[in-house]
Amino acid sequence: MNEIAHEQEVVAARGVKVAFGAVRALDGADLVIRAGECVGLVGHNGAGKSTIVNVINGGLTPHEGTISYGGEVAQGITASRAHGVRCVFQELSLCPNLTVAENARVMHSDLTGTGWRKQALALVKQQLSDIFPGHTIDCESVVEDLTIAERQMVEIAISFGAVADRPRLVILDEPTSSLDAGLAGQLMAYVRRFVEAGGSVLLISHILGEILSTSNRIVVMKDGKVVADKPASQFQTRSLVEAMGSVVREQGSDRTARVRTGDAVLSKQLNPRSDSRLEAYAGEIVGLAGLGGHGQTEALLEIYLSANGNWWPTREPKMAFVAGDRGLNGTFSLWSILKNLSVSSLKALSSRSMISDGREAEVGDRWRKRIEIRTPDMDNPILSLSGGNQQKVLFARALVTTSKIVLMDDPMRGVDIGTKQEVYEILRSEASAGRTFIWYSTEMDEIRLCDRVYVFRDGAIAAELVGEEITEANVLAASFAGGVAV
Amino acid sequence: MKLSSGAIRLVIPAASLAVLLAAVFYMQPRAMSYTGLNLLFNLAVPIALATIAQMLIMSVNDLDLSMGTFVSFTACVTATFLQSSPAIGILILAGAIAAYAALGVIIHVRQLPSIVVTLGMSFVWGGLAVLLLPSPGGAAPGWVRWIMTAKPPLVPVAIVASVIIAASTHLLVMRSSLGVLIRGVGGNQRSVERAGWSIVWLRAAAYAMAGFFAVLAGIALVGLTTSADANIALRYTLLSIAGVILGGGEFVGGRVSPIGAVIGALTLTLAGSFLSFMRISPDWQIGAQGAILIVVLALRLFLNRLEKREKNR
């Protein structure tokens, strides 16, 4: 690396490794961003994009590898901010209880003095009309009163705004996920202007069109590694999708077309505005596909909550749920593995409401062998398990029940290939025994395992694919609004 | 016109205060006078200060169960040391504020539930107060008594004080940088942290400010009662929580309103008077206090519904 390159470098991350428990979020990734360029970053869900953003931003310390700002190796939020790095995070990170101007105060520590409020207001107003000319946001209102799109716009404006030093690098992690096409276009135009004026932007998006049209260089990540890094001009939509997609393994052959029998075991209208219904038949594996955050989890929650009472215990629960977000709605962290496994089927394991230790242990043993939970003792705390193994326990929890329908909320996050294959096997055998699975997944491989797939976009069903129609191309095409012609 | 959620949050407290006041005026026209207003509201002044203190703690998503005993303790200090040897008195009160800041640090660093820590502290403050004044007594320092019994022209001191408290804490909590950051911690701690601020420091600051206002509450209380006892303000713990909630504040999320809190304190005080104007049978006087608490808090449900409807428009 020569001197000039160093001078032009705004940020460089080299050989970065980050692991969350068993999940290798970053596995030796390199990312260099130079002055005056817009780098597009793409990759499948869970590829590690947000993680590398957090590393560059100083919020995460990598276990291996170096971060340098302008050629100078440094660490931490303060260092990165001092070098002009600003970040718009994937999940909204404004304080909802504060006004727009007050949020600017939180983000810009150099907004001091008695007149800060006026200054902040002017700053945000100026920046908003620069980026989104014609916007109608009231900058004195509280953030929670704004729509999702307005909040996104505000956060972007605050990040591009400058009090003393102009930001040198602005990271946009899926900034257009809640903006309509017009606003997204305005933002992309502004990004180009900002880059022309010498600034840098790291743009993360699943909307390949804007990546291709806005960035100078595109970096593709997969499983925590950078698998391609080329000028944007060398990519087409198709080649980009190919670079992102995981290896297509020989499979799909064992999927035998199922014969629908009888009435639907489930039929639900999800959105009052559209009349498309989500239906499922006995023994079917129904997939929910589409980009993350387009209403699949909400659909599953709605189906589940409307079927399960909150006051009376149900003797025979109709549905079981497998959580994807383990920390939020899956594991009971104070409990043993066994208790976590049995919690949904206690009725069957007890006589006169008293849990039979023997029967519980027996079921635990059976499932430990069946799905190979790697632990010496089912009485160990659930947190002693690796993430993948915790996920297996959540699976077993649902399968132990007698429920006819199992809802799965992208449950394979952080599960390794071997385990996945085991779980797929179990799914197939349970389905042929008559159970119905409704499976939200962000992984194409898994979607291809389904008998029928609903593709979601903007909280509604955008397409229904059956049998041989379930291909990556078709799913992608249905996922992108007005998007990419594949 | 679209109302902001902050404004809606103030509407119901202000409206219920107005309704209550109208009812009191109707039942007792002589309350509608300079002395009348002062009599109705002067004991709300220390409650308002304590409510502001509780509100500061709640703005970082914590809760203080020792507010009542702490105010009792500061009242005892005011009636004894602050009166007889002001320098030592000020030192003790400053130490008490520092203790509050330290509590904030401990609660944050050790990730302890504020409820238990402050429950423990309520015994400690209570014990210190009993040691200080084993039986009721002491005397208000002259200047405190002078302030609390001042007779400003036109508007009684109780109203003047309430307005000053509301205005100054509004400036401090809603307008100043520090206030913004503290409320930011309640709203989204992670993003405040990501912007490079120290959460420990901010929590300590919130607690210290709470301690400061609680000290003021103790001083103001002694100014009205002229002396103190170890149990003088025990009910302030629950009053202050109810006052914050009544004024549109919430237990979590950094959604607080100093003006609302002061209105809440005034409303609670007035609710008590309202009951005594109602001539309820002595058997049910205590129960009526519970009932009015329920009615007023049930308004919150109504408020939330209204706010949601406003948002969904």
Add this chain to the structure above:
Amino acid sequence: ETADKRIALSNNYAGNSWRQAMLTSWDKITKEAVNEGTVAAADAFTTAENQATEQAAQIQNLILQGYDAIVVNAASPTALNGAIKEACDAGIVVVSFDGIVTEPCAWRIAVDFKAMGESQIEYLAKKMPEGGNLLEIRGLAGVSVDDEIHAGIQAGVEKNPQFKIVGSVNGDWAQDVAQRAVAGILPSLPEIAAVVTQGGDGYGAAQAFAAANRPMPTIVMGNREDELRWWKEQKDANGYETMSVSIAPGVSTLAFWVAQQILDGKDVKKDLTVPFLRIDQENLEANLESTEKGGVANVEYSLEDAQKVIGADM
């Protein structure tokens, strides 16, 4: 003439039988007075919690409601002074009793609590000249009545050094609290000759002694019916001897008449003393007879009784 005058009772606490008896007496006597047209109204107000601040607010409301006199049983002798002063300034007659206030503009109907404490030791000194170990049960910490009775007991012990206080607990004037506290300290105490108390706690102490199988000491009682009845049972069974002393809840009615007399233009001294109500071995049965089941031995005052008290003190 007081036919158009309105009197209010401001009461800080209603949570024990003494206070309930006090309110009942007030109700009974004032209702008659209102019916006879002696006064226009006599309303009772009790605060939800035993708190000086709440009572101060209550008194300020009573001022606003235009009462001509306020009779106060105060949560604190000093913390209400601000509100009491406001009442006086508004031309309202303030009469305090039981829990009296120090504000000079108010009248005080005081029981000499210190003398009450001292009288217990004097009785014991006569009964057991050789002296012995005492257990003291105190009232509610931080309240002045507790401090005064305690001071009287201490003074008595100083005068009679053959007695020694070997243990002291807070019984909060409640049987169950006293029982709990005594039971806890009893195992570590030597032989106890007598228990000195503040009222409302004697029966609890007796139960604690019985439960611990300790010889029953002389327990000074506090006029509650359960205490008197227990004493009577012991007296019948084994000739148990003691005395009982407390302030009569009916003192509220005396305070009422005093207020009425002041409104009537009578000249009344600011400080009146009422005797405490003492029950001895001889008049135990008579007093037990006249005490309501579960209540407190009581003396209610008529206008004439009140005039006598006022006159005697002149």
Add this chain to the structure above:
Amino acid sequence: MSAVRNLGSRPWIWSFAAAAIVWVATVWFTGGSSAFGLSQATLTFAAFSIIVGVGQMFVITLGPGNIDLSVPATMTLSGTLALKVMDVQDGMILVGLLVAVLVGVAIGIGNYALIKLLRIPPIIATLSMSFIVQSFAIWTNRGLRIKPPEMLSSFATSYSFGIPNVALIALLISTVAWVLLEKSIYGRWISAIGQSSFAARMAGIPVDGTRFVTYVLCAVLAALCGYLLASFSGGAALNMGAEYLLMSIAVVVIGGTAVAGGNSNVPGIWGASLFMFLVVSMLNTYGFGAGVRLILTGLIIIAVILAAGGRKAVR
């Protein structure tokens, strides 16, 4: 691995250790002569804190913010009403018990109705409820002390095999509570709700039903304690529950139940209740006054919570 498991059950050890230390310190003061008497008295009075503590523990296990401040008023009302109904007749003992239980059920239903229907935070809902209940108690009996039936009162104050009967009842209740917590479906459910009520819902647990039952259970135990305490101390008094407000919370917290919910601990309540009685006895024995006693109590609570530590961050 077993070390990891022991970590979870360790907090209650301290309450027992503290109780033992204080016991020794008190007995030592008298050269050992008070050992038996002190132990009996401690068991007797700890029994009442244990009974209300167990109820409060169930509620606190439900997770942050769950607490029942109506315990004292419930005790007062159930004691007052039950003794009034029994009216000193031995034949009415069971009817009185039934009345007490019904009082508990009614108050529990009222509490949860306020919490659920009016969305009032539990801390304020149960406090408001307690004011109303207290007024009801005043209205029913105006504070007159009615004696308990002879048989009941002699049962409450005597011993079996040298152990106070009330302590045996507390033992029975604790055993049932322990079985409920450790062995029953209900116990699993409240623990799950306390750890994450959303996850519990997604695991198929009827969250509202379970919370409702828990508030009723707490009120019923408080009512039962009121019934026993009134029988034990020779009559109900209007302020008889006052001590048990902070006590019921303190024994739960000191006993090692997580305030953040999900993790409860029956043995710890025994340790803490014994300790709370003994510490007052010790300070009385050593002649400390009320002020020092309060300060020490507070410092001990903070010390125990500091030692037990906050809920450790989970991955």
